[in-house]
Amino acid sequence: MSAPVTVKDLLSKPSAEIASFLGGIYEHSAWVAEALVKDAESLASIETISQLAAAMKAIVNKSSKDQKLELLCAHPDLCEKVGKLEMLTVESQEEQSRSGLQSLTDAELERFNSLNGAYRDQCGFPFILAVRNATKHTVLAALGGRVQHTPEQEFMVALEQVHKIAWMRLLSKIDTSDAQGFLTCHVLDTGNGCPAEKMRIHLHRLSPPEMAGLVGEFVTNDDGRLEGGPALKGGKEFTVGQYEWTFFCGEYFASKGTFTSGQPFLDTIPLRFGIDNPDDHYHVPLLVSPWSFSTYRGS
Numbered sequence: 072m073s074a075p076v077t078v079k080d081l082l083s084k085p086s087a088e089i090a091s092f093l094g095g096i097y098e099h100s101a102w103v104a105e106a107l108v109k110d111a112e113s114l115a116s117i118e119t120i121s122q123l124a125a126a127m128k129a130i131v132n133k134s135s136k137d138q139k140l141e142l143l144c145a146h147p148d149l150c151e152k153v154g155k156l157e158m159l160t161v162e163s164q165e166e167q168s169r170s171g172l173q174s175l176t177d178a179e180l181e182r183f184n185s186l187n188g189a190y191r192d193q194c195g196f197p198f199i200l201a202v203r204n205a206t207k208h209t210v211l212a213a214l215g216g217r218v219q220h221t222p223e224q225e226f227m228v229a230l231e232q233v234h235k236i237a238w239m240r241l242l243s244k245i246d247t248s249d250a251q252g253f254l255t256c257h258v259l260d261t262g263n264g265c266p267a268e269k270m271r272i273h274l275h276r277l278s279p280p281e282m283a284g285l286v287g288e289f290v291t292n293d294d295g296r297l298e299g300g301p302a303l304k305g306g307k308e309f310t311v312g313q314y315e316w317t318f319f320c321g322e323y324f325a326s327k328g329t330f331t332s333g334q335p336f337l338d339t340i341p342l343r344f345g346i347d348n349p350d351d352h353y354h355v356p357l358l359v360s361p362w363s364f365s366t367y368r369g370s
């Protein structure tokens with residue numbers, strides 16, 4: 072696979088090179104990248120990976136129904152053994168080998184094959200799911216639910232999955248070290264009705280495995296936010312992957328004199344979340360009392 076380049080570097084190359092680099096982003100459908108480079112005006116307005124993905128997505132969405140169907144049918148079936156199907160591209164081999172499908176038990180395999188076949192017979196195109204990093208449980212659950220939809224509903228759902236696959240392919244091929252996304256936090260003490268001041272928080276990156284580890288230790292300020300601004304900022308730090316906050320709530324409530332018994336009901340609270348877009352702002356707050364907590368993706 073070609074070496075990652077930033078969007079800016081990629082778009083400064085001749086059209087033929089851009090089209091060839093992006094040719095496999097939509098499975099067996101180089102026409103998407105070819106249409107992209109033909110539209111010089113739209114190409115010139117692209118600065119980020121999100122904008123590049125959106126421009127390619129728009130080309131697909133504007134194409135005819137027949138062309139969309141051809142795109143769906145260009146996808147290989149999901150299979151329990153990578154290498155079993157000859158038409159797997161390098162990209163789908165990598166994706167399928169990173170899904171949990173290799174560890175199906177005999178009973179799960181039988182269910183998978185029968186649902187997968189029923190889906191294709193019903194819809195006239197393969198069951199498509201962005202499977203990179205998916206577990207076998209997610210794949211089986213999605214297949215079990217989606218096989219009950221009408222072909223018209225599935226046409227839309229499958230197309231969204233095709234865009235998701237394209238997004239993940241772009242992320243694996245593009246260097247996003249110049250991206251501008253950032254991560255912030257805010258802790259509100261809903262037991263006392265105030266910002267949680269002086270709470271310790273750790274941040275770990277869990278994946279990708281080669282970048283896993285502790286990435287920050289923080290203490291909240293008098294507004295319950297991280298002193299010094301975002302926990303992660305910019306494409307070198309703020310990378311796509313799975314993360315975990317650890318909120319040291321037990322010691323915080325102890326400092327407030329809140330009685331939570333000898334063994335605190337909530338002591339350290341781990342909160343796992345994913346970052347999927349290196350250009351976005353992810354605000355991941357915690358609302359906490361000695362007996363409950365919640366979060367949401369804020370802004």
Ligand SMILES: NC(=O)N[C@H]1NC(=O)NC1=O
Binds near residue numbers: 149162163164197200
């Ligand atoms: N059928 C299907 O979903 N195929 C795929 N999914 C994915 O993530 N890569 C594929 O090739």
